[in-house]
Amino acid sequence: xxxxxxxxxxxxxxxxxxxxxxxxxxxxxxxxxxxxxxxxxxxxxxxxxxxxxxxxxxxxxxxxxxxxxxxxxxxxxxxxxxxxxxxxxxxxxxxxxxxxxxxxxxxxxxxxxxxxxxxxxxxxxxxxxxxxxxxxxxxxxxxxxxxxxxxxxxxxxxxxxxxxxxxxxxxxxxxxxxxxxxxxxxxxxxxxxxxxxxxxxxxxxxxxxxxxxxxxxxxxxxxxxxxxxxxxxxxxxxxxxxxxxxxxxxxxxxxxxxxxxxxxxxxxxxxxxxxxxxxxxxxxxxxxxxxxxxxxxxxxxxxxxxxxxxxxxxxxxxxxxxxxxxxxxxxxxxxxxxxxxxxxxxxxxxxxxxxxxxxxxxxxxxxxxxxxxxxxxxxxxxxxxxxxxxxxxxxxxxxxxxxxxxxxxxxxxxxxxxxxxxxxxxxxxxxxxxxxxxxxxxxxxxxxxxxxxxxxxxxxxxxxxxxxxxxxxxxxxxxxxxxxxxxxxxxxxxxxx
Amino acid sequence: xxxxxxxxxxxxxxxxxxxxxxxxxxxxxxxxxxxxxxxxxxxxxxxxxxxxxxxxxxxxxxxxxxxxxxxxxxxxxxxxxxxxxxxxxxxxxxxxxxxxxxxxxxxxxxxxxxxxxxxxxxxxxxxxxxxxxxxxxxxxxxxxxxxxxxxxxxxxxxxxxxxxxxxxxxxxxxxxxxxxxxxxxxxxxxxxxxxxxxxxxxxxxxxxxxxxxxxxxxxxxxxxxxxxxxxxxxxxxxxxxxxxxxxxxxxxxxxxxxxxxxxxxxxxxxxxxxxxx
Ligand SMILES: Cc1cc2nc3c(=O)[nH]c(=O)nc-3n(C[C@H](O)[C@H](O)[C@H](O)COP(=O)(O)OP(=O)(O)OC[C@H]3O[C@@H](n4cnc5c(N)ncnc54)[C@H](O)[C@@H]3O)c2cc1C
Ligand SMILES: Cc1cc2nc3c(=O)[nH]c(=O)nc-3n(C[C@H](O)[C@H](O)[C@H](O)COP(=O)(O)OP(=O)(O)OC[C@H]3O[C@@H](n4cnc5c(N)ncnc54)[C@H](O)[C@@H]3O)c2cc1C
Ligand code: SF4
Ligand code: SF4
Ligand code: FES
Numbered sequence: 001x002x003x004x005x006x007x008x009x010x011x012x013x014x015x016x017x018x019x020x021x022x023x024x025x026x027x028x029x030x031x032x033x034x035x036x037x038x039x040x041x042x043x044x045x046x047x048x049x050x051x052x053x054x055x056x057x058x059x060x061x062x063x064x065x066x067x068x069x070x071x072x073x074x075x076x077x078x079x080x081x082x083x084x085x086x087x088x089x090x091x092x093x094x095x096x097x098x099x100x101x102x103x104x105x106x107x108x109x110x111x112x113x114x115x116x117x118x119x120x121x122x123x124x125x126x127x128x129x130x131x132x133x134x135x136x137x138x139x140x141x142x143x144x145x146x147x148x149x150x151x152x153x154x155x156x157x158x159x160x161x162x163x164x165x166x167x168x169x170x171x172x173x174x175x176x177x178x179x180x181x182x183x184x185x186x187x188x189x190x191x192x193x194x195x196x197x198x199x200x201x202x203x204x205x206x207x208x209x210x211x212x213x214x215x216x217x218x219x220x221x222x223x224x225x226x227x228x229x230x231x232x233x234x235x236x237x238x239x240x241x242x243x244x245x246x247x248x249x250x251x252x253x254x255x256x257x258x259x260x261x262x263x264x265x266x267x268x269x270x271x272x273x274x275x276x277x278x279x280x281x282x283x284x285x286x287x288x289x290x291x292x293x294x295x296x297x298x299x300x301x302x303x304x305x306x307x308x309x310x311x312x313x314x315x316x317x318x319x320x321x322x323x324x325x326x327x328x329x330x331x332x333x334x335x336x337x338x339x340x341x342x343x344x345x346x347x348x349x350x351x352x353x354x355x356x357x358x359x360x361x362x363x364x365x366x367x368x369x370x371x372x373x374x375x376x377x378x379x380x381x382x383x384x385x386x387x388x389x390x391x392x393x394x395x396x397x398x399x400x401x402x403x404x405x406x407x408x409x410x411x412x413x414x415x416x417x418x419x420x421x422x423x424x425x426x427x428x429x430x431x432x433x434x435x436x437x438x439x440x441x442x443x444x445x446x447x448x449x450x451x452x453x454x455x456x457x458x459x460x461x462x463x464x465x466x467x468x469x470x471x472x473x474x475x476x477x478x479x480x481x482x483x484x485x486x487x488x489x490x491x492x493x494x495x496x497x
Numbered sequence: 498x499x500x501x502x503x504x505x506x507x508x509x510x511x512x513x514x515x516x517x518x519x520x521x522x523x524x525x526x527x528x529x530x531x532x533x534x535x536x537x538x539x540x541x542x543x544x545x546x547x548x549x550x551x552x553x554x555x556x557x558x559x560x561x562x563x564x565x566x567x568x569x570x571x572x573x574x575x576x577x578x579x580x581x582x583x584x585x586x587x588x589x590x591x592x593x594x595x596x597x598x599x600x601x602x603x604x605x606x607x608x609x610x611x612x613x614x615x616x617x618x619x620x621x622x623x624x625x626x627x628x629x630x631x632x633x634x635x636x637x638x639x640x641x642x643x644x645x646x647x648x649x650x651x652x653x654x655x656x657x658x659x660x661x662x663x664x665x666x667x668x669x670x671x672x673x674x675x676x677x678x679x680x681x682x683x684x685x686x687x688x689x690x691x692x693x694x695x696x697x698x699x700x701x702x703x704x705x706x707x708x709x710x711x712x713x714x715x716x717x718x719x720x721x722x723x724x725x726x727x728x729x730x731x732x733x734x735x736x737x738x739x740x741x742x743x744x745x746x747x748x749x750x751x752x753x754x755x756x757x758x759x760x761x762x763x764x765x766x767x768x769x770x771x772x773x774x
Contacts, residue, residue, distance in 0.1 A: 201715050203534055203541075203581040211717075240583040242715060246520050267717040271729060278722060278729065278748055280755040287718035295540060295712070303540040303565050304712070305759035379751035426716060427734065 004086060004109075009078070013071065018092050022071050031132075035139040036065045043359040047329050050215045050298075053356055054118070054148075059099070062149040066095035069141045072131050077143060080129030082476040083109045083184075087126060091146055103154035104161050106147060111187040111230075111475060112180060114155060114222045115209060117148025120472050121350045155225055162232045166193035171489060174199060174257040176243045176429065179207020180471045181263030181462025183230060184478030185485075189261070190233040192486050197257070198235060201242040201428075204294055207265055208463075209471070211294040212286070214323050216330070217353075220293075244432025249458070258492075259457045259485045262444065263478060266463035268424040272315070276373030277419070281307065281381035285314070285324040285420035292327055309416025311335045313384055315370055316420035317347040318468075322357050324418045329360055336362050337412075341369040341389045341402040367391070369402065371409060373417060383411045425464050433458075443467055450484030451477055459485050499582040502555055504575050507637040510562040511605055512571040513547075519554030521546070521584050527592065527612035528706070528738055531556070531584030532714040535569050539580065542566045543711045543733070545609035546585060559608030559637065564760050565767045572771070586714045587737045590704075592616045596678035599671055599701070600626040600646070601664050601692050603684025607638050609706055610683045611645075617681075618645040625650070625671050629664035629688070633657040664688060665695045677701050682741060686753060690746035697742045705741035707732045710755060723749050 012018070039055040040046075046053050057065065069091040077087045086105055093102035106113035120126075122144035127133060130140035154160050171194050175182045178200040189196045204210050206223040231237065243252070249260065269284035271277055288306070296302035312328040314321050317340035329336040338357070340347065343366050347354060358364075367389045374383040388408035391400035425442040437445045437454035444453050444460040451459045461477025463469055503515040521531060530545045548557040562568045573579070590613050598617050602610035607628055618624045626646040630636040631654045643649050650667040651659025660667065664684070671677065672695075680703040682692040689705045696703040709721040709732045716734035723730055726743035730736065 201583065202713065203583070240581050241520075242583060242586070245585060246524065246583070267715070269717070269719045271719065271722075273729065278724060278752065280752060284719040287712060287720045290712055290718050296538060299538075302538040303763065305540075305756040305763065307756070307759075378754065379748075428715060 004084060009075065009086065012086065012089055013073075017096065018071060018089070021092050021095055025067055027070055030068055030070055031136060031138065033064060033068045035068065035142055036061050036145075038142070038145050040356075043356075043361070046216065047326075047360040050330060052219055053216050056152055057145055057149045059153075062094050062099075062146060063097065065142050065146055066091045068132070069095070070131060076129045076131060076134060077126045077141070080126040082125065082470075082472045083479060085109050085126075085147075087143055090150060091141065091143070094146055094150060099150055099153040100157070100161070102150035106150060107161060107163055109479070111184040111478075112226050112471075113147050114151035114226065115180070115218060116472050116475070117144050117146075117151055118218050118222075119213060119350075120144055121470060123351050125472070155222070160225070160229055162229060163187070163191055165191050165233055168195065168234075169193040171195065171258055171493075172197070172256045173259045173261070173485060173489075174243075174252055175261045175263065177201075177207060177263040177265055177462075177464075178205040178227075178237065179263055179265050179462060179474060180209060181265075181464075181474035181478040182207070182261065183227065184475040185261040185263060185461070185482045186230055186235045186478075187233065188479050188482035189485065190230065190235050192482070196235045198237045199241045199243050200237065200239045202294070203239055205237055205239065207263075211290045212320065212323070214289065214293055214327055216326070217323065242428065244428050249433060253457075259489055260459065261478070261481050261485060262429055262453075262458060262460040262464055263462045263474065264426045264429050264464045266423040266468050267426040269419070270422045270424055271419055272370070272421060274370060274372055276375060276381065279373055279375040279381040280379050281309070281375075281415055282373055282417040282419065285316070285320045285418050286423070288324055288418050289320070289327065292331070298331055306331070307416055308332050309414075311337075311414045312416045312418065313337045313339050313365075313370075313412065313414045314418045314420055315339050316422070317342065317349060318420065318422070319349050319353060321420035322349045322353040324420050325362050326357055326360060328416070328418070329362060333416075337365055338362060339365045339368050339370060339384075339386065341367065342391060342399065343367055346399045365412075367402070369404065370417070374411075381414060381417055384414050384417060385409050385411055423463075423468050425467065429464070441467060447484075449480070450487065451481035452484055452488065456488070459488075498578045498580060501573055501575050501577050501579065504573070507559065508635050510571075511559060511635075511637050512562070513557060513559050514570065514573070515555050515557045516579060516582065517554060518556045518582055518584075521582070522549040522551045522554050522556050525549045525556060525585040526589035527616040528587065528590030528609075529585035530587050530609075530714075530737065531558070531582055532586065532711070533558070533566075533570065533579055534581035535566065535573075536580055539569070540566050541581075541712060541714065543586070543708075543714055545612075545706075547608045547611055559605065561605035564764045568764070568767065583714070586733060588735075590616065590738060592620050594621040597623040597625065597676060599668060599677045599680045600624060601629070601668055601680065601682040601684070601688075602626065602642070603629045603664055603688040604631075604635070605637070606684030606688070606706075607636075607642065610681070611638055611641055613681060613683075614642060615645045623647050625677075627652060627664055627667040627671070628659075629653070629667070629684070631655065663691075665691050668692060668695060672696075672699050672701065679704070680741075681705075686746055686750045689741065689744075690750070693741035693744070693746065703741035704738050705744055706738045707736055707744065707749060708753075709749060710753060723752070
């Protein structure tokens with residue numbers, strides 16, 4: 001979804017300040033600037049603690065990086081961004097040194113720029129569609145790093161811009177789940193003038209941003225700051241409230257809620273169903289990361305326990321697997337291993353995460369797949385049996401299918417195994433609404449333009465609709481759904497209807 | 498935040514708390530549980546809703562002190578606030594009239610058994626309840642259970658009250674005497690294992706309410722998984738009640754020990770701290 005039409009973008013591009021900036025430096029000079037490297041904490045240093053890996057660009061660096069952007073007539077980068085951020089405009093604000101204006105531009109279409117600047121798979125989205133990548137064969141403008149810079153700058157000033165809201169219309173709407181989908185829907189709905197209440201099942205707000213993605217990639221205070229901003233817009237948050245359990249949809253309707261956005265995520269961890277998977281020490285990445293991130297289990301003053309494994313194997317090759325294995329390293333693992341059944345090329349994790357993991361000394365047992373776990377007499381896992389794999393023909397996803405090599409099994413010593421092979425949609429909402437149309441994968445079926453489900457007053461988006469996806473796609477869905485809900489409520493309340 | 502309205506010790510290590518939770522009180526059915534967390538640094542623990550009063554907007558939890566969190570709860574007083582309380586979670590018990598129901602409750606398992614006994618009795622079943630405890634002092638909720646049972650048999654390990662013997666002895670006596678249509682067993686995993694073996698021998702359908710380790714209680718982590726009929730199930734969203742004859746109790750017992758070392762260490766540290774206060 002692109003946020004703005006071409007006419008609008010063009011008119012913004014013709015603004016005097018942008019024309020002048022373009023004239024200021026020749027295109028040739030711009031393209032000669034090398035992409036700046038994000039300053040990082042030393043790998044050996046950072047693997048000992050939970051500090052953020054990336055330090056962020058300095059003002060000077062951000063301006064230089066912003067100069068690389070050519071402010072293209074046809075800014076292809078925008079089409080690569082699922083929420084259609086006006087990328088050249090925000091970057092040119094940075095070039096001009098107007099950092100707060102840059103942040104404001106981001107917030108026109110993105111409720112959580114500080115988050116996206118950190119966790120978006122930019123190389124597969126905006127930066128992939130940048131003119132530098134597409135036409136020049138050079139490294140793209142560091143859009144993600146610049147986005148992060150502008151959002152952080154604004155936050156550090158201590159008074160972030162609170163988006164304007166239309167006059168309150170007195171209509172109550174509910175958002176279920178406080179992950180990125182729910183937060184971005186809440187922001188737009190509040191902007192339209194609704195009384196928005198966000199219900200969250202857990203005792204903390206933020207969904208995966210809090211319980212999944214670790215502090216060293218996305219500090220919790222950043223998520224909290226963005227949530228506070230929504231509170232300033234009048235959004236009400238209710239924690240410890242499981243919709244479908246604490247109250248049903250009917251109860252909420254009776255309370256006066258006229259429409260619902262469901263952003264309940266894909267929280268249900270998958271297991272492989274191989275022998276020994278229920279031994280002690282074999283756990284899902286959700287459990288492991290929840291214990292550490294949400295429950296503070298690695299800090300002594302917190303009550304929730306977590307085992308600090310010495311030889312830790314993480315099964316899988318996605319972002320969740322990287323987060324788990326890097327967490328294990330930080331909790332003192334001697335060997336922190338990724339076991340992945342394909343090769344590096346097929347790994348779904350963000351490039352930056354893979355790169356950081358390798359720097360931190362993570363071992364990669366690629367083209368390997370566990371077939372069984374063994375345990376000591378108390379049921380504690382002590383070995384995994386791995387089978388070697390080869391790559392065969394491409395499968396439906398276009399990635400080459402792994403094929404087991406017969407007779408290649410071997411044992412590896414482990415005392416902790418973290419299973420990170422994907423998640424399924426959370427079944428709580430569907431269970432509580434028998435009329436809701438679901439796909440065979442357990443996702444909610446919606447109209448792809450309005451995000452409306454088979455229950456007219458219920459809209460949905462994010463992982464509950466897509467299965468496991470990304471933060472920015474979830475946010476894009478939230479925005480689309482907010483627009484869909486707005487149209488739905490307007491049509492319902494029109495006189496004569 | 499939920500305020501504690503009343504507090505009472507039922508035995509030396511078992512405390513009964515009545516908490517303000519109007520929404521949960523309204524929705525809750527027999528078999529449901531809540532997750533409780535105390536303070537910012539607290540852990541999330543599951544506790545069955547033993548009773549609820551929708552008019553007053555309160556629920557009652559009965560807690561046995563076994564570790565840090567249960568101990569912290571037992572130290573709280575009327576007027577104190579429990580930081581986080583969420584529920585009702587899990588599937589409610591299937592309540593229907595089946596004829597004669599033999600209920601077995603062991604230790605603090607009597608607390609979650611109470612609402613089921615009550616509901617099953619209200620549904621018109623003949624209820625025979627066997628309560629088991631190590632000794633007379635540790636037996637809880639006898640009066641309440643009696644109010645909803647046609648017959649109550651009490652077993653103690655030391656014979657200090659009722660009959661000396663195990664819960665299975667009491668159950669077998671009933672089974673040999675009359676037709677039992679359904680058995681319900683709630684208590685320590687080891688007790689459920691043996692009661693389940695007994696009823697299997699007599700082909701009596703049996704339900705067990707499992708007490709696995711949990712974190713979120715909403716199906717997100719898989720900490721609570723158990724094998725039922727050879728398939729992995731999540732106790733928090735698929736249970737907590739299952740066909741006892743299909744449950745792999747040995748695995749449940751094993752998994753309950755997953756964090757034993759850390760728990761024992763944390764508990765002794767905690768007891769040290771409160772002793773020195
Ligand atoms: C470890 C990890 C790392 C990741 N890394 C990246 C990354 O680097 N980049 C990226 O783009 N994506 C990443 N992802 C994926 C991304 O986080 C998800 O796609 C995104 O969070 C989905 O957002 P959502 O709003 O749909 O759901 P979620 O973030 O899952 O939020 C759903 C919320 O709804 C709540 N909820 C569920 N049911 C109910 C109910 N009945 N009542 C009330 N509340 C309810 C849940 O408790 C939860 O808080 C990662 C995911 C994980 C697990
Ligand atoms: C659905 C459900 C309902 C429950 N209802 C009740 C209830 O009504 N009243 C009640 O007192 N308890 C109940 N329990 C058990 C209760 O959750 C645990 O006793 C509690 O989590 C212990 O926490 P702790 O921090 O005090 O002790 P911990 O330090 O966590 O554990 C101390 C000791 O208890 C054992 N233990 C840990 N978790 C459990 C468990 N789930 N069951 C049995 N032993 C355990 C440990 O192995 C350890 O030896 C229920 C459990 C479940 C899953
Ligand atoms: S939100 Fe993500 S995709 Fe869009 S511009 Fe920012 S980093 Fe790129
Ligand atoms: S495509 Fe690249 S160079 Fe062109 S406007 Fe977008 S970011 Fe700038
Ligand atoms: S407690 Fe986490 S899935 Fe059941």
